[in-house]
Structure formats: C-alpha cells, structure tokens
Amino acid sequence: MEQYSTKVMEHFAQPHNVGEIENADGVGTVGNPVCGDVMRLYIKVENDVIADAKFKTFGCGAAIATSSMVTDLVKGKTIDEALAISNQAVAEALGGLPKVKMHCSVLAEEALKSALDDYYKKKGIPSPVKVPETVGHEHEIG
DSSP: OOOOOHHHHHHHHSOSSBSOOTTOSEEEEEEETTTTEEEEEEEEEETTEEEEEEEEEESOHHHHHHHHHHHHHHTTOBHHHHHTOOHHHHHHHTTOOOGGGHHHHHHHHHHHHHHHHHHHHHHTOOOOOOOOTTOBSSOOOO
C-alpha cells in the first residue's frame, strides 16, 4: 500500500483556502461518480490575476489535499498561467500521490478549468478552456 506524502497529510489535516467566495468571478463544480468526490472551486480575478481562490470539497483526504493545493498554486497567477496548471503539477506540489488517488489531482485540474470557463462565460468572452461535458458550474453540494 502506497503511503501519502507529508505534504498531502498537511493539506488534508489543515487545508488552505476552505470556503466560498461571494460574487466569485468563476465557480467550477466537478464530481467523480466512481468515488463520490465532489469539488467546488471559486476564483476572484483582479486585473487578469487570480487574487483569491477557495474551495469546498466533499471527498477523501486526497481530494481535500488536491483542492487545497490547487488553490495555493493559482493565487497570484495570471489567467493564462492558471490555465497551464495540470493535474501532474498539483500532484508534484503535494510530493506525489498514490496511483489509486491520481484521479483526485485530475478532479482538481478539472475544477480549476471549470471555474476559469465560468469566468470567461460571465465576462462574455469566448472561453479557450476545454471542459469535459460532464462538468457543471452551479450545482449545490449537499
């Protein structure tokens, strides 16, 4: 059985940026029906830079850790830099994830892309983001 890194455990035990952003510039909600994880990511954009990011995640420790890490990674980044953040970057920033939990980093990347896509839609700008058809924007997390 693969062990979680110290960084994963830290982000699970004391996740960063938990909560919602009222009047967020972008909100992305994604879920994995196989494992039941649901992740919602909020972004606040000022002058094309992500000034703030928060999340609410219902899921396993790895889902919470990847949500926490992706919010840390995007803060202070431009929209273009945020678009380039991959699930690999999230996993590497956490010191790696067990193979069976890599889907959590994919969820974090999809939540970010969904929030960015929502940002473009709210601005009325054509979105360069490729979002899977299964991803939604405004679903309630129970």
